[in-house]
Amino acid sequence: MTERQYRIAGAADIGGTNTRVGLVQEDGKIIRMLRFPTPVTGTAGDIPLSIARAIHDIAGDIPLAGLGIAAAGPLDIRAGILDHPPNIPFDTVPIVVPLMEETHLPVIFRNDCRAAVLGEVCAGGASGYDTVVYITISTGIGGGVFTHGRVLTGRGGNAGEIGHFPVDSTYTFPCTCGLSGHWEGFASGRGIPVFFKEWCIAHNLPCTMTIASDILQLSITDPVYSGFLDALAQINGRGLSAVIVAYDPDCIILDGTVIQSHPDLLDQALLYTDRYLDLPDCKLSLLHGDAPLIGAAMAVFHPEMI
Numbered sequence: 001m002t003e004r005q006y007r008i009a010g011a012a013d014i015g016g017t018n019t020r021v022g023l024v025q026e027d028g029k030i031i032r033m034l035r036f037p038t039p040v041t042g043t044a045g046d047i048p049l050s051i052a053r054a055i056h057d058i059a060g061d062i063p064l065a066g067l068g069i070a071a072a073g074p075l076d077i078r079a080g081i082l083d084h085p086p087n088i089p090f091d092t093v094p095i096v097v098p099l100m101e102e103t104h105l106p107v108i109f110r111n112d113c114r115a116a117v118l119g120e121v122c123a124g125g126a127s128g129y130d131t132v133v134y135i136t137i138s139t140g141i142g143g144g145v146f147t148h149g150r151v152l153t154g155r156g157g158n159a160g161e162i163g164h165f166p167v168d169s170t171y172t173f174p175c176t177c178g179l180s181g182h183w184e185g186f187a188s189g190r191g192i193p194v195f196f197k198e199w200c201i202a203h204n205l206p207c208t209m210t211i212a213s214d215i216l217q218l219s220i221t222d223p224v225y226s227g228f229l230d231a232l233a234q235i236n237g238r239g240l241s242a243v244i245v246a247y248d249p250d251c252i253i254l255d256g257t258v259i260q261s262h263p264d265l266l267d268q269a270l271l272y273t274d275r276y277l278d279l280p281d282c283k284l285s286l287l288h289g290d291a292p293l294i295g296a297a298m299a300v301f302h303p304e305m306i
């Protein structure tokens with residue numbers, strides 16, 4: 001079957017550093033993709049404009065069913081804007097209206113993790129499950145929840161911000177959101193170095209590492225620091241326990257650079273995950289980091305699901 005026999009959607013995944021734009025078939029296959037630095041020096045309007053130009057460049061004469069846009073939150077899906085994004089230096093970024101005006105296509109805009117769970121359900125490892133939670137453990141920690149045929153969105157599209165689940169009350173250092181005790185503050189790529197520094201102080205050990213992957217490697221190879229791996233496993237176990245009792249999923253998909261490069265973190269976390277409810281199937285994403293982009297396109301084909 002050739003690609004032209006499928007419907008095709010344009011999709012974009014807006015990150016703090018890079019924006020990825022692609023053409024995605026109805027079966028979830030990405031047929032074209034390009035990546036460029038997210039514009040952060042001009043005006044907020046440069047962001048939707050750069051996406052419209054990229055879509056125009058890669059689509060040419062290919063008819064598109066619509067545009068699906070994913071971005072790290074917080075966002076306001078009713079207004080179609082990014083609302084005070086922490087990683088982009090603009091207060092608000094209008095997305096939906098400028099993209100509709102530039103491309104004359106229907107535009108659907110969702111949080112990247114909410115898009116990603118749809119990508120996993122439609123074209124990834126969560127196919128066939130009733131209730132699915134997608135968890136990314138990367139620079140931050142985020143989640144998307146799918147249940148009974150729909151993605152849970154909440155008031156403004158921010159339901160499933162599991163990175164801000166409280167998981168500890170013994171340390172007082174702040175999470176990236178400014179509050180303390182949150183999962184993301186301890187176990188994300190940005191949080192691990194902060195947690196490690198505080199853990200070393202509490203255990204009277206020298207702290208020379210500042211990068212998450214170096215710290216995890218040290219904790220694996222040096223028995224003096226192996227206790228940190230156990231402390232991190234307890235934090236991740238509490239996070240997973242909260243996810244399981246909050247949503248009662250039959251499948252959890254884990255993704256993101258931290259967990260994908262250290263899959264043992266999942267097995268260690270499961271040792272500390274409560275069994276109040278039965279453990280769901282827990283597995284790593286096989287979509288190579290493309291779940292948000294694929295899911296944004298799936299939102300165009302299945303608007304009733306998101």
Ligand SMILES: [Zn+2]
Nearest residue numbers: 164175177182
């Ligand atoms: Zn937080």
